[in-house]
Amino acid sequence: MARYILKRLLWMIPVVLGVAVLIFTIMYFVPGNPAAIMLGASATPEEIAIMEEALGLNQPYFKQVFDFLVNMLHGDFGMSYLYRTPVITDLMNRFPYTLLLSLISMVIALVVGILLGTIAAVKQDSWSDRICMLISLVGVSMPSFWLALMLVVVFSAELGWLPAFGIGGPEYYILPAFANSLGGIASQARQSRSSVLEVIRADYATTARAKGVSERAILLKHVLPNALIPIVTSAGSNFGRMLGGTLIIETVFSMPGIGTYMVQAINNRDYPAVRGSVVFCAIMFSIVMLIVDLCYAYIDPRIKARYEGKKRRKSYVEKPVKAA
Amino acid sequence: MLKSQSKPHSQEQKSHGSMYLAMQRFARNKSALAGLSLVLILVVLAVLAPWLSPYAYEKIDIINAFAKPSFAHPFGTDDLGRDILSRMMYGGRYSLSIGIFSVIISAAFGIFAGSVAGYFGGQIDNIIMRLIDILQSFPQILLAIVISAALGTGYDKCIIALGISGIPVFTRMMRANILTIRSMEYIEAATSINCRDSRIIMKHVIPNAFSPLIVQISLSLAYSVLSAASLSFIGLGVQPPNPEWGAMLSAGRNYITNYPHMVLFPGLYIMICVLAFNIIGDALRDALDPKLKR
Numbered sequence: 084m085a086r087y088i089l090k091r092l093l094w095m096i097p098v099v100l101g102v103a104v105l106i107f108t109i110m111y112f113v114p115g116n117p118a119a120i121m122l123g124a125s126a127t128p129e130e131i132a133i134m135e136e137a138l139g140l141n142q143p144y145f146k147q148v149f150d151f152l153v154n155m156l157h158g159d160f161g162m163s164y165l166y167r168t169p170v171i172t173d174l175m176n177r178f179p180y181t182l183l184l185s186l187i188s189m190v191i192a193l194v195v196g197i198l199l200g201t202i203a204a205v206k207q208d209s210w211s212d213r214i215c216m217l218i219s220l221v222g223v224s225m226p227s228f229w230l231a232l233m234l235v236v237v238f239s240a241e242l243g244w245l246p247a248f249g250i251g252g253p254e255y256y257i258l259p260a261f262a263n264s265l266g267g268i269a270s271q272a273r274q275s276r277s278s279v280l281e282v283i284r285a286d287y288a289t290t291a292r293a294k295g296v297s298e299r300a301i302l303l304k305h306v307l308p309n310a311l312i313p314i315v316t317s318a319g320s321n322f323g324r325m326l327g328g329t330l331i332i333e334t335v336f337s338m339p340g341i342g343t344y345m346v347q348a349i350n351n352r353d354y355p356a357v358r359g360s361v362v363f364c365a366i367m368f369s370i371v372m373l374i375v376d377l378c379y380a381y382i383d384p385r386i387k388a389r390y391e392g393k394k395r396r397k398s399y400v401e402k403p404v405k406a407a
Numbered sequence: 408m409l410k411s412q413s414k415p416h417s418q419e420q421k422s423h424g425s426m427y428l429a430m431q432r433f434a435r436n437k438s439a440l441a442g443l444s445l446v447l448i449l450v451v452l453a454v455l456a457p458w459l460s461p462y463a464y465e466k467i468d469i470i471n472a473f474a475k476p477s478f479a480h481p482f483g484t485d486d487l488g489r490d491i492l493s494r495m496m497y498g499g500r501y502s503l504s505i506g507i508f509s510v511i512i513s514a515a516f517g518i519f520a521g522s523v524a525g526y527f528g529g530q531i532d533n534i535i536m537r538l539i540d541i542l543q544s545f546p547q548i549l550l551a552i553v554i555s556a557a558l559g560t561g562y563d564k565c566i567i568a569l570g571i572s573g574i575p576v577f578t579r580m581m582r583a584n585i586l587t588i589r590s591m592e593y594i595e596a597a598t599s600i601n602c603r604d605s606r607i608i609m610k611h612v613i614p615n616a617f618s619p620l621i622v623q624i625s626l627s628l629a630y631s632v633l634s635a636a637s638l639s640f641i642g643l644g645v646q647p648p649n650p651e652w653g654a655m656l657s658a659g660r661n662y663i664t665n666y667p668h669m670v671l672f673p674g675l676y677i678m679i680c681v682l683a684f685n686i687i688g689d690a691l692r693d694a695l696d697p698k699l700k701r
């Protein structure tokens with residue numbers, strides 16, 4: 084198992100470096116001179132030249148990329164043009180809000196999605212199945228920011244139950260988390276339904292049924308543990324959607340997270356802030372994907388076995404989890 | 408008895424290609440037809456907007472600003488008194504065409520890169536897939552945001568940003584397809600009876616790689632329309648005077664507490680459009696791979 088974790092951790096290094104180079108390159112070729120933008124319209128060419136020198140913008144491309152990478156490895160994403168503060172400090176101050184909102188949405192999506200999907204699969208072709216699938220189809224198709232706006236209209240403007248924007252106690256997270264999780268609930272429900280359906284008629288489930296095991300026990304002990312593997316995989320990609328959604332939902336609720344920061348930075352052409360927040364998000368995303376992969380290995384003994392001794396490997400391969 | 412019953416059936420199956428049978432299954436699916444009709448209606452409304460829309464989309468009518476839905480303005484008017492229904496119909500020209508063109512870009516590059524990676528394998532495969540790994544280490548919408556931030560705002564730039572951000576999905580899918588198909592028994596069988604490579608590619612590889620592709624195109628269209636709206640909503644994509652759906656939402660959000668109709672209807676319109684593409688995608692998946700249908 085340690086070997087697997089190590090391999091995944093090592094693989095993260097080139098990916099993160101690649102992301103950093105890619106983002107730097109995209110931003111490098113953006114038309115417009117950052118030094119001129121920073122100084123404003125009244126700056127003279129001399130002032131711009133001095134600023135370019137100070138920012139290192141007159142260096143060749145490769146030198147700039149190299150400096151950017153070295154600084155990044157030291158946790159330095161440069162200074163924000165707009166706020167004149169280190170980007171990393173801004174990001175660290177804002178990251179907790181973004182992470183918290185993504186995690187809450189993710190938990191809601193997982194719990195509700197798996198529940199809906201399992202109900203739909205167990206009661207296949209019944210009314211509850213159809214209703215669950217309708218909810219998920221609508222959920223997948225609804226723009227989350229629009230749902231957020233509508234929730235604000237109903238629960239803040241009309242009913243006055245929940246705050247419409249800002250940050251504070253738990254009540255400030257209810258609307259954003261719900262709006263952000265609906266898409267996740269929907270795709271999780273679809274994935275859960277199809278993977279539970281796949282397992283529910285497997286031979287070992289039939290065997291258990293023939294032995295007289297109760298349907299509940301079959302579901303909890305045989306079906307769900309086996310159906311969990313594809314569910315966890317889709318949960319990983321779902322988290323990406325949550326994180327992306329959070330960035331946009333934050334702007335609706337004026338939450339001081341990375342999304343609001345990034346959008347402000349983009350609108351003000353604050354390139355170090357844009358670069359920093361994107362690379363930061365990519366690193367966080369990779370870490371989450373790593374955690375998901377580790378959970379995946381934990382749930383699926385076949386993967387764990389591949390990285391353990393060769394003798395045990397044979398006995399694990401091709402044997403479903405907790406098969407009866 | 409049994410024989411005589413099954414014979415004409417199998418003959419009929421033989422005389423039609425698998426595509427024909429899939430389309431037959433698709434046509435029998437009521438929700439698929441509903442989705443298809445919805446898309447057709449939206450396309451017709453968008454294409455014929457200059458003739459069908461009750462007002463010109465840019466016609467300002469300050470006296471009627473913020474009008475609630477009424478007979479004259481079924482979906483109300485916005486802050487400048489422009490008719491929301493007309494703007495939504497015109498908006499389809501932006502939103503739908505952004506969806507279509509960006510998916511064409513993603514599919515063209517993705518299919519090419521995926522086929523090359525899957526077919527040649529080895530180092531080329533390695534290089535392409537590592538690049539795709541890097542592109543996929545962002546959430547897709549974040550990649551679109553970054554590219555738009557670099558390119559700037561506007562219709563064409565929005566298409567490019569969404570197109571590039573969709574490439575990894577198609578590349579991965581095409582590569583996986585080609586790899587699975589290459590190791591299939593029917594390919595082995597075709598090789599063993601001495602089929603030419605060209606025949607194997609034309610008759611076996613392409614048709615089998617094709618069906619997941621159509622499904623993906625339909626689902627990508629849904630995602631693309633949704634992402635285009637998201638981009639415009641945060642001020643990237645298409646800019647406000649133009650009636651793109653996301654831009655309309657963005658313009659309406661400031662008046663949302665008093666005039667929710669400005670946001671309600673464009674959002675519903677986006678949802679219906681995305682829903683229709685999703686339904687078609689699901690139905691295509693069922694029609695093209697009947698084994699999957701439960």
